[in-house]
Amino acid sequence: MKLLHRNGKLDVSDVVQFLYCPRKVYFMKIAGFRITKPKMEEGKVEQEKALEKLEKIAEKLGGKLLKNVPLESEKYGLKGILDALIVAEELLPVDVKLSKFSSISYAWKMQMTAYSLLVEEKFDKIVKKACIFLNGKLKEIPITPEDKKNLERVLEQIWLLLETEKYPTVIKSKKCGYCEMQRFC
Template sequence: MVDESMIQVSDITQYFYCPRKIYFLRVLSLSVPSRPKMEMGKEEHEREHRRAAERKEIYGFPREEIKEVLHSVAIEAPEYHLYGVIDTVLILNSGEVIPVDIKYSRFEDKKRNWTKQLVAYSLLLESKMKVRVTRAAIFFPESKKRMMIEISSEDKKALLSDIDTIMLIITKEVLPNVSKGKKCSYCEMNRFCTL
């Protein structure tokens, strides 16, 4: 059973895909069927970690700038009601800490839910490592491109407000409005959702 007082970073990405998904997943406890694509993604993450160790650049950062690389970093921050697993954390020689999320998408446009995910990772890292996180990265292995995301104090404050809204949906069992659009046809929850 998932602790109602905490949300996963994946809940945030689901919320920004469509707020109603949180209701189905966390209030009604409907499960998302595991797809072959999801299983392939897990295996590909492991392969990407191994490949990154052999490259001159690690997720677009020159090897000589990197002090430490951490993979699959699980962090809990009760003060934010938040927990998650970060794909990769880079600790640079300068002391800067950068969360990196690996995306197997052909779409390299900055998506709001991806940015919110990285802001959540920055909060988790700040809580655990007692450092200020101001940048994050998304790495696209297929194209070997890196997208940097600047993270401001305002972004973090906005995310804390978003977390409060998500917690309200879960604890008060509030059915939010649906986020209509083309994505409804791909959504695993569309068979439960009356638009």
């Protein structure tokens, strides 16, 4: 991945939001609107339960679990806090999802690619796969060189949006019905 010569860093969550809809990043990072999540407390309890399960999985793999791992890279212009990292024979980044969706979206794949790059840099070890903990189960996601190239393209598109501040042209779809920005859009 080539270096990104920009000021500041993108957050890994920006990648997910951008791939959901570029306009969400416009509203949050340019217009300054915030996403509110009313079910936050309930989410915290579920998150703790998930981390307990992940601790047991890490033990079974002969390793340990690191929780809420802060990650940051000058090289990639990225930062984020990873929910969990299983440190065993392999490094396995894990994001805990509290979602009704059961399939792995492209946005989630790019999110885990971003975390994997940050983990690789911090621990100086290649990450070949990441996981999403969804509905009580670990779902593996292979992380390939192609994924890393695709992530580079996404990051460039986000930087371009932030630099030009151009209101993105998008086609509205049923996902607008789940979007926190719907009332502004």
